[in-house]
Amino acid sequence: EVQLVESGGGLVQPGGSLRLSCAASGSTFSRYSMNWVRQAPGKGLEWISYISSSGSDIYYADSVKGRFTISRDNAENSLYLQMNSLRADDTAVYYCAREVNWGYWYFDLWGRGTLVTVSS
Amino acid sequence: EIVLTQSPATLSLSPGERATLSCRASQSVRSYLGWYQQKPGQPPRLLIYDASNRATGIPARFSGSGSGTDFTLTISSLEPEDFAVYYCQQRINWPPITFGQGTRLEIK
Secondary structure (H helix, E strand, C coil), rough: CCCCECCEEEECCCCCCCEEEEEEEHHHHHHHHCCEEEEECCCCCEEEEEECCCCCCCCECCCCCEEEEEEEEHHHHHEEEEEEEHHHCCCCCEEEEEEEEEEEEEEEEEEEEEEECCCC | CCCCEEECEEEEEECCCEEEEEEECCCCCCCCCCCCCEECCCCEEEECCCCCCCCCCCCEEEEEEEECEEEEEEEECHHHHHCCEEEEEECCCCCCCECCCCEEEEEC
């Protein structure tokens, strides 16, 4: 069974940095585009970043553009999110999510998330 | 940016009843809308894609309809495990990919 497992969350001070990882089991990781989606405590889902299967296309939400960097290592079946200049409103559970093209593009596989808390 | 507005914010029903959840888009997304279910402490799960197609393993009591700007998720007869938060999502006009704010389906 294919799984996504996030890691790297924790408590960080405002202005600090953190690097999240998402490890994918199975040998098909390189075929899929991947995303990061976050959820602030008690709030809804917010898409924050996309990377194509090859890594050649990358997009960000305005809320994180210039501060966060998405990347992937297909040889290691891993997705990353480098987060810099963190703010209190970045506090959230961060999910990695795989996209599939079933007619159009949807998130068919999610990790369980990793909690990032930005606080002094 | 396409804004998805879900209604109602909270829906209180009893097991066995029919649930009807709405998602309205600020501009047409054609039929390219997904629905997700999220239970406490769990990640979202894809229920419906392309407005009306059930994802793998999703029970037949879940159905979706609509096109353009108005969409509906219907649960024909609520089971205890269906009480959760439901989100709609679009990716036709992106970035950004957007989600609705969610509808909480609670036990009456």
